Amino acid sequence: MTMQVTVLFFSVLRELVGADQLTVELAVAEGAPSLDFLLTTLYATYPALKSWDSRLLLAVNAEFATRETLLQAGDEVALMPPVQGG
Numbered sequence: 001m002t003m004q005v006t007v008l009f010f011s012v013l014r015e016l017v018g019a020d021q022l023t024v025e026l027a028v029a030e031g032a033p034s035l036d037f038l039l040t041t042l043y044a045t046y047p048a049l050k051s052w053d054s055r056l057l058l059a060v061n062a063e064f065a066t067r068e069t070l071l072q073a074g075d076e077v078a079l080m081p082p083v084q085g086g
Helices: 012-017 035-045 047-055
Strands: 002-009 021-027 057-060 076-080
Touching: 002 012, 002 035, 012 047, 021 035, 035 047, 035 076
Parallel strands: 002 076
Antiparallel strands: 002 021, 057 076
């Protein structure tokens, strides 16, 4: 079984993947996949993203989320680099 989620990329992350958003199809064996599972899937296709792993800000459906957050079909996931000020 598979499900789709939309992933939004901001700032430098957009440049790393070459798009501001992607539709990602996740293979679901049993239960809902976690945000961590999605990240692992993305890193396999876009290895340069992994260098940002410890600094990513994550959101699901416009709410901040953790790697343990479970995903549902149709969710919108945002990956953001840390906010920088000047």
